Amino acid sequence: MPVPDGAVLSRRGEIVAALRGIVPGEGVISDPASLRAYESDGLTAYRQVPLVVVLPETTAQVSAILRWCNGAGVKVVPRGSGTSLSGGALPLEDGVLLGLSKFNQVLDIDYDSRVAVVQPGVTNLAITRAVEDRGFYYAPDPSSQIACSIGGNVAENSGGVHCLKYGLTTNNVLGVEMVMMDGEVVRLGGQHLDPAGLDLLGIVVGSEGLLGVVTEVTVRILPKPQTARALLLGFETVERAGQCVADVIAAGIIPAGMEMMDRPAIHAAEAFVHAGYPLDVEALLIVELDGPHAECDYLVEQVARIATVNGAVTSRVSTSEDERLAFWAGRKAAFPAVGRISPDYYCMDGTIPRRRLPEVLRRMAALSDHYGLKVANVFHAGDGNLHPLILYDANQPGELERAEEFGADILRLCVEVGGVLTGEHGVGVEKRDLMGTMFTEIDLAHQQRVKCAFDPHLLLNPGKVFPTLHRCAEMGRMHIHHGAVPFPDLPRF
Amino acid sequence: MTDQEILRPYGTDELVEAVGQAAARGQRLEVRGGGTKSAIGRPGRDTALLQIKGFDKVIDYDGPELVLTAGASTPLADIETLLAQNNQMLAFEPFDHGVLFGLPPAATLGGVIAAGVSGSRRLTAGAVRDHFLGLRGVSGRGEAFMGGAKVVKNVTGYDLPKLLANSWGQLAVMTEVTLKVLPRPQTVQTVVLSGLDERLACLVMGQALGSQADVAAAAHLPAEINGGLTLTALRLEGFEPSVKARVQMVLEQFGATVPCDVLPPEASALLWEQVQHVRPLQGEGTLWRINVPPMAGSEVTEQLKPYGARCLLDWAGGLVWALLPTTDGGQGVRDVASALGGHAMLIRAPEALRRSIPTQHPLAPGVAALTQRVKDGFDPAAILDPERFI
Numbered sequence: 078m079p080v081p082d083g084a085v086l087s088r089r090g091e092i093v094a095a096l097r098g099i100v101p102g103e104g105v106i107s108d109p110a111s112l113r114a115y116e117s118d119g120l121t122a123y124r125q126v127p128l129v130v131v132l133p134e135t136t137a138q139v140s141a142i143l144r145w146c147n148g149a150g151v152k153v154v155p156r157g158s159g160t161s162l163s164g165g166a167l168p169l170e171d172g173v174l175l176g177l178s179k180f181n182q183v184l185d186i187d188y189d190s191r192v193a194v195v196q197p198g199v200t201n202l203a204i205t206r207a208v209e210d211r212g213f214y215y216a217p218d219p220s221s222q223i224a225c226s227i228g229g230n231v232a233e234n235s236g237g238v239h240c241l242k243y244g245l246t247t248n249n250v251l252g253v254e255m256v257m258m259d260g261e262v263v264r265l266g267g268q269h270l271d272p273a274g275l276d277l278l279g280i281v282v283g284s285e286g287l288l289g290v291v292t293e294v295t296v297r298i299l300p301k302p303q304t305a306r307a308l309l310l311g312f313e314t315v316e317r318a319g320q321c322v323a324d325v326i327a328a329g330i331i332p333a334g335m336e337m338m339d340r341p342a343i344h345a346a347e348a349f350v351h352a353g354y355p356l357d358v359e360a361l362l363i364v365e366l367d368g369p370h371a372e373c374d375y376l377v378e379q380v381a382r383i384a385t386v387n388g389a390v391t392s393r394v395s396t397s398e399d400e401r402l403a404f405w406a407g408r409k410a411a412f413p414a415v416g417r418i419s420p421d422y423y424c425m426d427g428t429i430p431r432r433r434l435p436e437v438l439r440r441m442a443a444l445s446d447h448y449g450l451k452v453a454n455v456f457h458a459g460d461g462n463l464h465p466l467i468l469y470d471a472n473q474p475g476e477l478e479r480a481e482e483f484g485a486d487i488l489r490l491c492v493e494v495g496g497v498l499t500g501e502h503g504v505g506v507e508k509r510d511l512m513g514t515m516f517t518e519i520d521l522a523h524q525q526r527v528k529c530a531f532d533p534h535l536l537l538n539p540g541k542v543f544p545t546l547h548r549c550a551e552m553g554r555m556h557i558h559h560g561a562v563p564f565p566d567l568p569r570f
Numbered sequence: 571m572t573d574q575e576i577l578r579p580y581g582t583d584e585l586v587e588a589v590g591q592a593a594a595r596g597q598r599l600e601v602r603g604g605g606t607k608s609a610i611g612r613p614g615r616d617t618a619l620l621q622i623k624g625f626d627k628v629i630d631y632d633g634p635e636l637v638l639t640a641g642a643s644t645p646l647a648d649i650e651t652l653l654a655q656n657n658q659m660l661a662f663e664p665f666d667h668g669v670l671f672g673l674p675p676a677a678t679l680g681g682v683i684a685a686g687v688s689g690s691r692r693l694t695a696g697a698v699r700d701h702f703l704g705l706r707g708v709s710g711r712g713e714a715f716m717g718g719a720k721v722v723k724n725v726t727g728y729d730l731p732k733l734l735a736n737s738w739g740q741l742a743v744m745t746e747v748t749l750k751v752l753p754r755p756q757t758v759q760t761v762v763l764s765g766l767d768e769r770l771a772c773l774v775m776g777q778a779l780g781s782q783a784d785v786a787a788a789a790h791l792p793a794e795i796n797g798g799l800t801l802t803a804l805r806l807e808g809f810e811p812s813v814k815a816r817v818q819m820v821l822e823q824f825g826a827t828v829p830c831d832v833l834p835p836e837a838s839a840l841l842w843e844q845v846q847h848v849r850p851l852q853g854e855g856t857l858w859r860i861n862v863p864p865m866a867g868s869e870v871t872e873q874l875k876p877y878g879a880r881c882l883l884d885w886a887g888g889l890v891w892a893l894l895p896t897t898d899g900g901q902g903v904r905d906v907a908s909a910l911g912g913h914a915m916l917i918r919a920p921e922a923l924r925r926s927i928p929t930q931h932p933l934a935p936g937v938a939a940l941t942q943r944v945k946d947g948f949d950p951a952a953i954l955d956p957e958r959f960i
Contacts, residue, residue, distance in 0.1 A: 279732025526947030
């Protein structure tokens, strides 16, 4: 992380007083014991107590806080529910932590237009809860949906098991109200579909809290499908399971969800929740189909047939809602299940072209031997998003470091085969230093200049996403082409 | 302008050189793929023409991966043919603007992405931006860069493809693009409801989309553009048994109160092709593309009637194509769109009008300033056709 600014640390009293002037009462937290609650997010290997925490309740307060901090040169880290798995909300020793938890209201629901307008602190699941009595839901469903906030989802462009068919957050958000670091409030998007000019909303979603603080979100809500059914399919090899996935898609079927687990993950999950998973298979697929009854019945048959052709040794179709949920129970509990068989685990999040899966799993097994650490794999099979869970014991000296090195090697492998560092968890602090494996300096500079357009003093959530922080003036400089400085009379920023 | 300088770089290195030199000389560039949208924007800008040809190979296409990578100047028609052969499609339903301007079809993949061209299915399947995964290009700085990736699920770094879609070439010249592709529906049928006025039509379309019938597209053709017959169309597509069941669901929902008819696949395709290419609004007049919240669609048509507008509603009312007399100055359209929470873009208009008002809807001041700063980052010398929409 950036070296803490001693001058800012020494001004702590002044900063706290200024924030108290903006947010009265208990909205400013400065005592050490209470601050400790904010020292990490879902990536608990990284911890830092923030300088001070502020919990505003209105857009005007957010604007005043950011304007004051911008003027005073004080860094700000925005935080939703703190469930980031990449350290996106990791505090700074010399930074204000701005929590959006008090923005917890559903503001408007319009069923005719199928949109909901909510505050950023509303949890992902609460949106569905607010509209389900009318038969609607909000589609993206990250596994932390009971706790994670929609503002955090916007920052991270969160996915979930249903995003192959229904998209990530970015495909389900229509508009935001956002406060920029200088305090200006802008509205991007709205209830209409296409933007009038550049798609700034598109760049804000997934920007990991570096571009602005979102204070209102307009999301698309969808009618709940008439029914959903799932298949539980076991295979003797990962190759066969992978081919089954490819054949399902080649048949024109986009399932609502398509999850794969490898042997260690199957065993851990079965031991934990007793979902009835077969223990004699190398790969387990859960394929969920949703829609009208007629469609589900038809597609269930098609998928079962494709599975048989690919040599499935287990093939069960859910015949009731309870059974469907039982199929999912093991998968949904995979992380805690692994947590039960190992003191600690480290969850990775690379995406690969699906056709490279067998090779990637083979090489991951070799890495596992090399590092002497076990790995269990759960996998969003439809879109190639891998979640290897590296098992380690933080109390054994050096194991955390080995787990991190193992994880970095897995991500490098993902990039090498044509994939990416992160499919849905974000870069944050965790993968920041690996960005160079995917992007050149020039590629990164094109991204960082977007950051400069929103936050020229680099005060909002610095130290995340980008491996090196170039000053914006330096970034904006034009190279000298062909011996001449272009436009010597143009003002430079 | 007939004496416009023309640059024809071949390959990325030559393109980097051409853009770099233009930046050094302060030479503004009009970036052109197939040229089907050249008549959109302010006429008579002082630009050299940067003709993008030769970036026209399919680089990687693996159907089950749902990903296609191709050169930016690959003809859209070629891509659609290739995908159709593999029972796949670009789900955002891009179309060729050549039809709107009486030109032969020549749209390129890069062109439809840069112009954010999405058709009727955009309502439910998402726009270009929702299917645009990655790119290589040369920014106005004369630097080759990449953004996004070649897999369907990725959140690594900023989502530059979102910015490049609908940027009209004002940030960078794209050379290679990666798109998400999806299975083509096995069949399609359309339930057409007759006799609804615009307000009821928007309500019906909204209710249909809020039902479990999984309606893929919804459009409304008022009588005056459809040979005297008012028609509201709800498209159902997918697997045979599913479509059959969902047509019944729609008929049960509306059949008792509104005269309904069901169009089989061929007739469906014909109808949606008409909507897609705005064929009912061909001919004399100024063509606007108005984006509003869907329920405001009927209000747009109502408020534009005094101006002599004829309208076609797509996206369940969220997209209004409006044809106005060529004598109209455009301010009324802009005011109506703004007041209803949307925006209006001038698509086909006489030169005089394109000189007198901006082609794109003016942005709120804060958003306009932010947009300009983003553009400055990609194109600090302001050579990528900065006057086109001013």
